[in-house]
Amino acid sequence: MGIQDIIEGKRQWRAHVARVKALPPDYQIVYQEMQRYFFKVGPVDLADGSLLPELVDFFEEGVVAGKGVLELIGDDVAAFADGLIKDSRTYADAYQESLSTKPGADGK
Incomplete structure (x- = not known):
């Protein structure tokens, strides 16, 4: 990763934050809580993926439609967030895999 890649990444992140x-x-609060959750749970491809920009797209469409954020995603924000990453590999998955591949992990 060169300096130009870093600069471009920062530019894209700043544009994302501005959106x-x-x-x-109310949308900002829900987005920030979901983002915090995703950074903790960590879908492995979060940094390179399109999850967060697509979430902002979805929220922007909700705003244009005149819907409240909970009307758009439902009352259970955590369930909605989990649904977005249900098929994604997380850091917890990677950690579990690393434990199972260590010598002696089979209980012997």
């Missing part, structure tokens, strides 16, 4: 800040306050 989030343009959302209504």
Whole structure:
């Protein structure tokens, strides 16, 4: 990864953050909680994937449609967030796999 890649990544992230800040306050709160959750749970491809930008796209469409954020995603924000990453490999999965491949992991 060269310096130009780093600069481009920062530029894209700043543009993404600006889009989030343009959302209504209730959308911003839900987005930030979901983002925090994703950073903790960590779908492995989160940094390179399109999950967060697509979530902002989805929220922007909800704003245009005049819907509240909970009307758009439902009352259970955690369940909605889990549904978005249900088929994604997480860091917890990678950790479990690393434990099972260590010598002596079979209990002998």
